[in-house]
Amino acid sequence: MNDPRPLRPKPTLRDIARLSGASTSTVSSVLSGTWQARRISEITAERIRSIAGAQGYSTNRQARGLRRGQSELAGLILPMHDNRFFAAITQSFEAEARARNLCPVVVSTLRDPREEIRTVERLISQAIDFLVIAGATDPAAIGALCRAGGVRHVYLDLPGHDAPSVVSDNRAGAALLTETILDRMESGTAGPRGRPYFLGGAPADAATARRIEGFREVVAARLGPVDPDQVIACGYAPSRARAEIAALRERLGGLPVALFVNAITVFEGVLTHIVTLPPAEIEGCVIGCYDHDPIASFLPFPVHMIRQNSEALVARAFELIDAEVDAPLLVEIAPDLVPPRSIHSTRFDLG
Amino acid sequence: MNDPRPLRPKPTLRDIARLSGASTSTVSSVLSGTWQARRISEITAERIRSIAGAQGYSTNRQARGLRRGQSELAGLILPMHDNRFFAAITQSFEAEARARNLCPVVVSTLRDPREEIRTVERLISQAIDFLVIAGATDPAAIGALCRAGGVRHVYLDLPGHDAPSVVSDNRAGAALLTETILDRMESGTAGPRGRPYFLGGAPADAATARRIEGFREVVAARLGPVDPDQVIACGYAPSRARAEIAALRERLGGLPVALFVNAITVFEGVLTHIVTLPPAEIEGCVIGCYDHDPIASFLPFPVHMIRQNSEALVARAFELIDAEVDAPLLVEIAPDLVPPRSIHSTRFDLG
DNA sequence: ACACCTTGCGCAAACGATGGAGCCAAGGGC
DNA sequence: GCCCTTGGCTCCATCGTTTGCGCAAGGTGT
Numbered sequence: 001m002n003d004p005r006p007l008r009p010k011p012t013l014r015d016i017a018r019l020s021g022a023s024t025s026t027v028s029s030v031l032s033g034t035w036q037a038r039r040i041s042e043i044t045a046e047r048i049r050s051i052a053g054a055q056g057y058s059t060n061r062q063a064r065g066l067r068r069g070q071s072e073l074a075g076l077i078l079p080m081h082d083n084r085f086f087a088a089i090t091q092s093f094e095a096e097a098r099a100r101n102l103c104p105v106v107v108s109t110l111r112d113p114r115e116e117i118r119t120v121e122r123l124i125s126q127a128i129d130f131l132v133i134a135g136a137t138d139p140a141a142i143g144a145l146c147r148a149g150g151v152r153h154v155y156l157d158l159p160g161h162d163a164p165s166v167v168s169d170n171r172a173g174a175a176l177l178t179e180t181i182l183d184r185m186e187s188g189t190a191g192p193r194g195r196p197y198f199l200g201g202a203p204a205d206a207a208t209a210r211r212i213e214g215f216r217e218v219v220a221a222r223l224g225p226v227d228p229d230q231v232i233a234c235g236y237a238p239s240r241a242r243a244e245i246a247a248l249r250e251r252l253g254g255l256p257v258a259l260f261v262n263a264i265t266v267f268e269g270v271l272t273h274i275v276t277l278p279p280a281e282i283e284g285c286v287i288g289c290y291d292h293d294p295i296a297s298f299l300p301f302p303v304h305m306i307r308q309n310s311e312a313l314v315a316r317a318f319e320l321i322d323a324e325v326d327a328p329l330l331v332e333i334a335p336d337l338v339p340p341r342s343i344h345s346t347r348f349d350l351g
Numbered sequence: 352m353n354d355p356r357p358l359r360p361k362p363t364l365r366d367i368a369r370l371s372g373a374s375t376s377t378v379s380s381v382l383s384g385t386w387q388a389r390r391i392s393e394i395t396a397e398r399i400r401s402i403a404g405a406q407g408y409s410t411n412r413q414a415r416g417l418r419r420g421q422s423e424l425a426g427l428i429l430p431m432h433d434n435r436f437f438a439a440i441t442q443s444f445e446a447e448a449r450a451r452n453l454c455p456v457v458v459s460t461l462r463d464p465r466e467e468i469r470t471v472e473r474l475i476s477q478a479i480d481f482l483v484i485a486g487a488t489d490p491a492a493i494g495a496l497c498r499a500g501g502v503r504h505v506y507l508d509l510p511g512h513d514a515p516s517v518v519s520d521n522r523a524g525a526a527l528l529t530e531t532i533l534d535r536m537e538s539g540t541a542g543p544r545g546r547p548y549f550l551g552g553a554p555a556d557a558a559t560a561r562r563i564e565g566f567r568e569v570v571a572a573r574l575g576p577v578d579p580d581q582v583i584a585c586g587y588a589p590s591r592a593r594a595e596i597a598a599l600r601e602r603l604g605g606l607p608v609a610l611f612v613n614a615i616t617v618f619e620g621v622l623t624h625i626v627t628l629p630p631a632e633i634e635g636c637v638i639g640c641y642d643h644d645p646i647a648s649f650l651p652f653p654v655h656m657i658r659q660n661s662e663a664l665v666a667r668a669f670e671l672i673d674a675e676v677d678a679p680l681l682v683e684i685a686p687d688l689v690p691p692r693s694i695h696s697t698r699f700d701l702g
Numbered sequence: 703a704c705a706c707c708t709t710g711c712g713c714a715a716a717c718g719a720t721g722g723a724g725c726c727a728a729g730g731g732c
Numbered sequence: 733g734c735c736c737t738t739g740g741c742t743c744c745a746t747c748g749t750t751t752g753c754g755c756a757a758g759g760t761g762t
Contacts, residue, residue, distance in 0.1 A: 010501060012748055023712045028749060038751090039710055056499050058476045062422065063748035066413040066717050073477075081441045087433035094432075094459055103473050105456050108445055122454050125409045126424075148407045150361060271649045275692070293646055298622045300651040341626070363718055374742045379719060389721085390739055414718035417747050 011055040020051045027052070031059060071127040074102040076156075077119055077142075079111045079135040084264070084293060085308055089134055089156070092314035100318075102129065113137045117145065124149035130321050132156050132314075152326065154317045157308075159206055159330060166316045166331045168308045170207050173335040174214025174290065178260060180304050180337060181288040182222055185258040195223065196258035197248065198231045200241055200266030208233060208262060211290060215260055233262075241269025249273075255285040264291035267303075292338055302340035309333050362406040371402045378403070382410060416478055425453040426474045426482040427507075428493075430462045435615070435644060436659055440485055440507070443665035451669075453480065464488045468496065475500035481672050483507050483665075503677065505668045508659075510557055510681055517667045517682045519659045521558050524686040525565025525641065529611060531655050531688060532639040533573055536609040546574065547609035548599065549582045551592055551617030559584060559613060562641060566611055584613075592620025600624075606636040615642035618654075643689055653691035660684050 013031070017024045022044060029038040030048045065071040074097040078086045090106050097104040105123065109115040120142050123131060134156040136142050143162040146153040155165035182196060198215045201208030212233070216226045234244045241261075249255055255274070261267045267289045274282055282301050289296065292307035312333045320331070364382070368375040373395060380389040381399045416422040425448040429437045441457050448455040456474065460466040471493050474482060485507040487493050494513040497504040506516035533547060549566045552559030563584070567577045585595045592612075600606055606625065612618045618640045625633055633652050640647065643658035663684045671682070 013750095014748075024749080025713080025751075026711060028751085032750080034750090039708085041710065044710080058472060058500065060417070060478065060748050061476045062413045062417040062478050063717090064750075066411070066417055066719095067748080067750045069717075071413065081432065081445075082435060082438035084433060087438055090432045091459065103456075103477065104458060105454075107455060108442065121409060125412045126454065127411065127413050149409065268645060271646070275649055294619060295622070295644055295646040295650075298626055298650060299646075364720095365718080375719080376721070376743080377741065380721085383720080385721085390741080392740065395740080411718050414747090415720075417749095418718080418720045420747075 010060075011052075011057045012060070013057075016048065016052050016055060016057055019055070020048050022048060031057070032064075065127055069127070070129055072102050073105050073123075073126060073128045074100070075123045075128040075131040076104065076106045077116065077123070077131065077133055077136065078106065078108050080108045081106075085291065085310060086134065088310035089314060092311045093132065096314055096318045100322075109136070111135070111137055113141070116142060120145050124151050130154070132317055132321075133160065134158070152321060152324070154320050156313055156317050157207070161328055164320045164325050164327070164329050164331070166313050166320070166333065168207070168313065169332040169334045170210035171214040171217075172332075173306050173308070174211035174260070175218045176214075176335075176337055177288040177290060177304060177306050178215050178218040181258045181260065181286045182218065184304075185286045186284060187257075189257050191252075192227075193252040193254055193256055195219075195227070195230055195256060196260060197256045198260045198262065199234065199244060199248075199270065200236060200262035201233050202235055203233045211262060234266075236263050236265045238265050238269030238272065241266040242273045243269075245270045245273050249277075255281055257284065258286045259288070261287060261289040262291075264289065264293050264296075267291065267293075267296065271299075297338075297341050304340060305338040306335050307338050308335045361411075362403075362408045363411070364408075367399065367403050367406060367408055370406070371399050373399060382408070383415075420478070421480055422478040423453050424456050424474075424477060424479045425451070426479040427455065427457045428467065428470055428474075428482065428484055428487065429457065429459050430486040431459045436642065436661060437485070439661035440665060443662045444483065447665055447669040451673075460487070462486070462488055464492070467493060471496050475502055481505070483668055483672075484511065485509070503672060503675070505671050507664055507668050508558070512679055515668075515671045515676050515678070515680050515682070517664050517671070517684065519558070519664065520683040520685045521561035522565040522568075523683075524657050524659070525562035525611070526569045527565075527686075527688055528639040528641060528655060528657050529566045529569040532609045532611065532637045533569065535655075536637040537635060538608075540608050542603075543578075543607075544603040544605055545608055546570075546578070546581055547611060548607045549611045549613065550585065550595060550599075550621065551587060551613030552584050553586055554584045562613060585617075587614050587616045589616050589620030589623065592617040593624045596621045596624050600628075606632055608635065609637045610639070612638060612640040613642075615640065615644050615647075618642065618644075618647070622650075648689075648692050655691060656689040657686050658689050659686045 013024045013027050017027045020027065026040055026044065027048050029035045030040055030045045031052055035045050061072065076090065076093045078089065080086060081090065093106065094104040105128065107119050109119050116136050116138065120131065124145065128151060130152040131146055132154050133139065133142055135158060139155060139158060139160045143153065143160055147162065153163050155163060157167055159165045159167055185196065196219055198212060201211065203209055203212065212231055219226050232244050232248065234240050261270055288304040290306045292305045296303050296305065316331050316333060364375045364378050368378045371378065377391055377395065378399050380386045381391055381396045382403055386396050412423065427441065427444045429440065431437060432441065444457065445455040456479065458470050460470050467487050467489065471482065475496065479502060481503040482497055483505050484490065484493055486509060490506060490509060490511045494504065494511055498513065504514050506514060508518055510516045510518055536547065547570055549563060552562065554560055563582055570577050583595050583599065585591050612621055639655040641657045643656045647654050647656065667682050667684065
């Protein structure tokens with residue numbers, strides 16, 4: 001067990017060659033699977049394989065990569081890990097990478113532009129085979145680096161302009177969510193309180209912009225012109241969201257009849273405020289959240305959620321990579337609506 | 352923007368050498384920061400730096416790694432990403448790795464022993480500098496691989512026997528959570544329903560085993576002997592947990608007065624069942640969950656949660672690596688108790 | 703007997719970066 | 733005039749794999 005021996009150096013191809021009496025090239029071709037092409041006899045191959053196994057040989061991928069000019073590493077950069085969406089992306093990415101015999105390298109950059117650059121440079125200098133870029137603050141800068149480094153790249157969940165992009169259909173998802181909450185909201189409430197509100201996100205963010213479009217479109221079609229103050233893009237911080245919803249309620253004299261919450265963190269902020277309100281008031285507000293959280297399904301009031309199809313997003317991205325598509329093009333993937341558990345209205349009776 | 356040029360080959364040290372009129376070794380030492388040791392003049396250094404910058408040179412780390420016998424890659428393997436605890440671990444790991452100028456490589460293995468082996472072999476063959484092993488089904492096998500490959504390794508959140516381990520103090524955490532729910536449960540309920548129950552987890556899992564110990568210890572001290580059927584280690588699947596809690600309630604004629612839920616997934620399963628019950632019955636059951644989820648704080652009944660100190664776990668692991676500790680030893684980190692929001696009992700009145 | 707494949711393998715030159723061991727000139731001490 | 737130090741570089745072997753080319757032995761067709 002406790003055996004911190006000086007760790008003799010790992011055996012190399014040459015060691016195996018010496019032990020087996022074959023040349024390094026023969027050993028190499030046997031161990032890298034190209035032996036039939038080099039007409040190595042099955043007998044020799046088997047002998048070499050068994051010696052290599054006995055010696056615990058494993059090929060040095062830095063050397064192989066150097067020689068072959070690739071690395072069999074697949075890169076993914078994303079803003080952060082502790083978020084269901086990105087975690088799901090990572091999970092799918094790993095699966096796809098492994099299916100192609102690549103080693104996934106997933107790095108988060110915390111939405112810090114300098115960190116994004118550093119990380120991408122780092123990955124390029126590792127000779128990464130390709131890079132999937134999910135959620136960068138400056139896609140153009142990253143794209144430029146990749147092109148300079150000769151690294152194929154695909155944007156995920158954000159539209160880039162120098163390479164293919166696979167994004168959620170945010171407009172359609174937002175429209176769907178908006179339809180859903182409008183269908184369920186109480187009509188007939190007079191004044192500003194009778195209108196739906198959109199809360200959270202950054203308008204500079206392409207995803208938020210598209211969602212606002214979807215929201216506006218549906219509201220305009222069903223209820224007429226949308227007032228600018230119905231859209232409160234206050235960022236993603238829970239604390240800020242809490243303050244905004246409190247202020248809104250103050251202005252309106254109560255919660256609005258419908259609320260489109262733009263992200264789970266915004267939803268958290270909203271929650272901290274509304275749980276302090278009388279249950280009847282909460283009941284009067286139909287809530288939609290553009291993000292999914294399974295636990296949120298069990299809250300004592302219904303929450304309509306959108307779940308982005310992360311698996312499909314990643315799958316499409318890999319298809320583009322497999323097909324060696326380099327030209328910019330945009331693929332949109334429809335997200336799913338997750339209805340609230342039907343339990344709410346019947347069991348936790350807040351009336 | 353749209354510029355899929357043939358991607359001329361990346362410049363190498365030799366290219367920069369040629370352009371600057373210096374030798375490759377001079378360029379190398381300038382660009383890798385060892386130039387003062389080699390007495391290169393500031394003037395030469397600056398000239399080389401500017402040429403390298405203009406050419407967009409970036410060092411090929413496969414070549415460097417091959418030559419130096421290291422990779423500046425830091426490995427972490429974990430069961431999965433879509434879990435708050437592991438996501439937090441990943442986040443801290445990345446931060447620590449970057450602080451040391453290493454590139455984090457985090458790979459999940461889905462608790463599949465074969466995948467674990469494959470992944471570790473893969474990382475070793477990438478000449479990873481060290482490996483942090485979080486949540487493996489067969490730590491011994493992985494440890495053996497690392498030793499054979501000469502890779503320093505540290506176990507995280509699971510005790511290994513051939514290298515240092517940093518684990519949550521599961522016994523203490525469980526004892527704390529148990530104390531908490533016992534303090535709040537209704538006493539005086541007669542029969543089996545008046546006893547606390549432990550639900551979820553795998554007894555073969557070291558963490559679960561320690562938590563059961565903590566639970567038993569506290570219950571035994573306060574309520575006397577613990578019946579074996581008070582511990583239901585039914586794994587982590589929500590569906591299974593749901594079935595078990597339903598069966599338990601059937602047997603007892605109601606929910607027990609206190610429930611220790613061993614993981615968030617188990618909690619999800621329990622939730623799907625108990626939300627179908629009359630609110631009064633839920634009120635009668637004090638729930639503790641050994642895992643943390645912020646949304647769960649907003650459920651209409653209090654949930655006492657334990658949050659593992661992932662940051663401290665990772666920080667200690669890196670300290671051990673920095674100190675080049677190889678001998679087995681065990682470091683325990685105390686987790687935190689997250690009390691429920693005080694709101695529950697007052698606002699969402701379920702009685 | 704000669705021109706041919708086919709089989710089975712070895713030689714040696716890369717891949718790009720690194721660092722120990724030089725080499726040469728200028729300056730200083732004796 | 734000789735030796736030594738210091739500064740400022742260059743040369744070249746090396747890390748472990750891969751792969752284009754080549755070569756010999758044996759078989760086949762004529």
